[in-house]
């Protein structure tokens with residue numbers, strides 16, 4: 480088995496952050512300044528650059544050590560500005576990564592899951608609204624997920640904030656680099672918190688890192704304080720806090736990634752387009768006129784093949800190609816959240832998750848490797864003749 484794994488020709492991802500070994504002079508400068516963290520000059524310059532280059536000069540950015548911490552402080556801030564013990568829910572889709580629901584649990588909130596739409600796999604407006612209307616007094620925060628970097632409609636969430644008075648925290652973990660329909664970086668102009676990840680598996684790969692954006696300077700200032708032990712001024716805690724700061728070396732990695740980021744984005748988009756053309760058997764997120772950041776290549780199997788997914792993945796692996804099934808199990812299916820969430824019926828989430836097949840994507844992937852993956856997918860699909868099986872459903876629980 481070890482030998483087989485070693486031979487795996489095409490992994491799901493090949494991390495490719497900027498090379499610190501080629502940036503000795505910038506590292507030396509950090510050492511000479513002896514300023515390694517606490518919002519140092521590299522970090523501050525990076526935050527300003529991001530506002531200018533990604534968010535068209537509007538709003539402010541705050542770096543954090545990772546996106547999960549960014550989500551945790553943004554959720555906590557939403558609670559702090561409207562304290563009320565009745566507000567026990569964080570409304571979110573279940574078709575996402577556990578980090579979102581875990582971040583809510585750190586503020587003792589209970590995830591309340593809405594269903595997703597079958598097209599771009601983000602929160603379904605009707606399902607979300609039903610839960611908002613039913614539970615609005617009990618919802619502390621609304622948490623949409625910009626699914627796999629897709630530019631969801633943030634105007635709807637501005638409207639939710641206005642109509643229900645509930646703060647919105649957007650999980651945009653995979654979206655750094657996505658451009659919205661208005662031509663600006665995804666999130667630009669949004670008045671709530673938009674949280675991006677710079678984990679090494681993302682298009683904007685560093686190592687560990689996150690970025691919180693908001694058009695509201697006041698919000699960013701309060702998150703800045705929460706990410707620094709709640710301090711305002713020298714060691715005077717004025718609010719709840721933790722240590723969410725980004726180190727100078729991490730900020731250098733982020734600065735270097737920004738330099739070659741356009742080329743990285745283009746190459747990744749080109750690979751996804753090749754998959755899309757070569758694999759009409761699979762479903763993809765809709766093509767948008769603007770740019771989408773791509774982390775992996777999420778696809779869906781034909782519905783009749785859902786039960787064959789493990790065999791398809793095994794055959795791909797036998798052919799040297801790694802795959803995954805993001806997000807299956809989806810959050811509500813995971814043991815901890817079965818015990819700590821109020822489960823609702825999620826038919827589209829169940830259907831989409833059961834068919835998820837994630838294909839490899841990395842900056843250095845060659846066209847030949849893309850072809851190898853598509854051939855492996857086709858061969859694996861051919862081994863699984865469609866058997867008409869009904870879609871699985873979560874057993875209905877209360878909402």
Ligand SMILES: Cc1ncc(COP(=O)(O)O)c(C=O)c1O
Nearest residue numbers: 545546547576578579652676678
């Ligand atoms: C949807 C989603 N939210 C949050 C996170 C957490 O990001 P980080 O690893 O930077 O904490 C991830 C990470 O992959 C993610 O996919």
